[in-house]
Amino acid sequence: MELDVLENTFLLVLVTLLSVLQNVFFAQKVEQECKTHNARSFLRPGTPAFERVYCANRNCADAYPTFLAVFWCAGLCCSQAPAAFAGMMYLFVRQKYFVGYMGETSQSTPGYLFGKRIISFLFLMSMVGIFNYFLIEYYGSDYKDYIQTITKAASALLLIP
Amino acid sequence: MELDVLENTFLLVLVTLLSVLQNVFFAQKVEQECKTHNARSFLRPGTPAFERVYCANRNCADAYPTFLAVFWCAGLCCSQAPAAFAGMMYLFVRQKYFVGYMGETSQSTPGYLFGKRIISFLFLMSMVGIFNYFLIEYYGSDYKDYIQTITKAASALLLIP
Amino acid sequence: MELDVLENTFLLVLVTLLSVLQNVFFAQKVEQECKTHNARSFLRPGTPAFERVYCANRNCADAYPTFLAVFWCAGLCCSQAPAAFAGMMYLFVRQKYFVGYMGETSQSTPGYLFGKRIISFLFLMSMVGIFNYFLIEYYGSDYKDYIQTITKAASALLLIP
Numbered sequence: 001m002e003l004d005v006l007e008n009t010f011l012l013v014l015v016t017l018l019s020v021l022q023n024v025f026f027a028q029k030v031e032q033e034c035k036t037h038n039a040r041s042f043l044r045p046g047t048p049a050f051e052r053v054y055c056a057n058r059n060c061a062d063a064y065p066t067f068l069a070v071f072w073c074a075g076l077c078c079s080q081a082p083a084a085f086a087g088m089m090y091l092f093v094r095q096k097y098f099v100g101y102m103g104e105t106s107q108s109t110p111g112y113l114f115g116k117r118i119i120s121f122l123f124l125m126s127m128v129g130i131f132n133y134f135l136i137e138y139y140g141s142d143y144k145d146y147i148q149t150i151t152k153a154a155s156a157l158l159l160i161p
Numbered sequence: 162m163e164l165d166v167l168e169n170t171f172l173l174v175l176v177t178l179l180s181v182l183q184n185v186f187f188a189q190k191v192e193q194e195c196k197t198h199n200a201r202s203f204l205r206p207g208t209p210a211f212e213r214v215y216c217a218n219r220n221c222a223d224a225y226p227t228f229l230a231v232f233w234c235a236g237l238c239c240s241q242a243p244a245a246f247a248g249m250m251y252l253f254v255r256q257k258y259f260v261g262y263m264g265e266t267s268q269s270t271p272g273y274l275f276g277k278r279i280i281s282f283l284f285l286m287s288m289v290g291i292f293n294y295f296l297i298e299y300y301g302s303d304y305k306d307y308i309q310t311i312t313k314a315a316s317a318l319l320l321i322p
Numbered sequence: 323m324e325l326d327v328l329e330n331t332f333l334l335v336l337v338t339l340l341s342v343l344q345n346v347f348f349a350q351k352v353e354q355e356c357k358t359h360n361a362r363s364f365l366r367p368g369t370p371a372f373e374r375v376y377c378a379n380r381n382c383a384d385a386y387p388t389f390l391a392v393f394w395c396a397g398l399c400c401s402q403a404p405a406a407f408a409g410m411m412y413l414f415v416r417q418k419y420f421v422g423y424m425g426e427t428s429q430s431t432p433g434y435l436f437g438k439r440i441i442s443f444l445f446l447m448s449m450v451g452i453f454n455y456f457l458i459e460y461y462g463s464d465y466k467d468y469i470q471t472i473t474k475a476a477s478a479l480l481l482i483p
Contacts, residue, residue, distance in 0.1 A: 006399065006455050013395050017448055023388045024441070031434040057384075062218075065226045065387045066184045073174050077167065112192040119185070126178055133167050223379075226387045227345045234335050238328065273353040280346065287339055294328050 011084035012075040026057045056101035074122040077129030079148040082155035089158050090118045125151055172245035173236040187218045217262035221255055235283040238290030240309040243316040250319050251279045286312055333406035334397040348379045378423035396444040399451030401470040404477035411480050412440045447473055
């Protein structure tokens with residue numbers, strides 16, 4: 001791959017690799033719980049602990065392709081640093097969701113969805129990037145620098161709990 | 162990202178963003194049904210209505226990475242306009258599948274698979290694009306223009322129910 | 323898409339298309355088992371045979387986005403031929419896992435995870451590619467040729483069972 005392409009994507013690649021690590025960590029938790037309860041059976045054990053970790057992994061895996069798609073779109077169409085920052089935040093939120101799901105007591109992370117704000121932010125970034133492309137194409141005016149400054153500032157807002 | 166790259170992919174990005182929106186819509190339907198029946202429990206409620214919406218979302222989410230992979234391959238290797246059109250058709254079919262799944266009566270959208278024709282079309286487009294690349298590489302003859310015209314015409318066939 | 327980009331990715335595209343074919347094959351197995359047992363019901367049939375094939379397909383589909391992400395990262399950041407070879411190995415392992423899961427007797431492919439070695443290899447390739455990028459950027463020394471030779475040799479190690 002050419003160097004200039006890698007220059008614009010290496011942060012995205014790093015966050016993707018981190019998310020892969022996290023996926024493997026989740027899957028190993030499931031594997032471990034599965035091994036604890038029944039060594040050889042192929043069917044799902046029905047214990048509540050297994051159901052919980054399986055369901056947490058399931059919900060995380062459900063949202064993963066959606067996250068990857070919008071994350072790479074935002075990083076490629078708009079700018080990579082804010083997208084990578086939002087991606088890191090998403091991984092933190094996902095970790096918290098998974099741990100909260102496994103705990104018996106229902107903490108602040110219930111439900112089926114999580115990280116809605118981060119996905120919305122990445123979605124908005126992609127839309128702005130595409131919109132800017134149309135502006136360049138049809139009006140010749142490029143607001144890329146403004147947009148990158150604004151998205152960098154706006155990504156800090158994701159830190160607010 | 163450079164402008165000429167975005168010029169060849171902006172339709173693909175737009176369809177990807179639309180599919181992300183649809184995914185979020187599906188997930189919110191599940192969330193809503195989940196909230197209706199039990200507010201706090203982590204385990205899956207066993208009502209038929211929830212099972213149905215959960216299963217519909219599950220089947221759609223299962224096919225999503227496959228669709229994304231073949232969609233981007235077709236768009237990048239062959240040409241983007243027919244691929245984006247087929248992607249839009251896929252999103253319509255998926256919406257119809259989801260709605261049909263949630264309805265009590267079994268309409269025209271049963272089963273586990275859907276959009277087979279569209280996936281096959283995208284798959285064929287990718288194969289043709291790769292084949293054309295080999296032709297250029299080893300014979301020096303480029304049929305890209307013919308292929309793009311033919312795929313544009315063929316994509317209209319997807320409209321036939 | 324420009325030809326020089328396709329030159330660096332056509333093997334990746336081919337393996338991706340093969341994995342899509344395999345996904346469709348798995349999904350059709352589920353569809354078939356589903357049709358055998360109940361023609362019209364939307365809910366999952368509870369027979370052991372269906373549960374087994376459904377679960378095998380589920381576990382394969384769970385790991386698919388993770389595989390795709392790390393596969394493309396490795397292919398783009400490092401070099402495509404070893405990545406494509408590892409991808410092919412992964413498809414073989416997945417096929418064996420699926421068939422082993424459907425068989426009644428518990429053979430050599432139990433558990434929830436599979437292909438750990440291949441995923442780790444692809445992950446390492448991506449890390450090396452990113453690390454090499456930093457070396458080029460900050461020290462000006464390029465080890466790409468050495469890395470590609472080493473990864474090509476190392477990918478042969480994946481053949482050891």
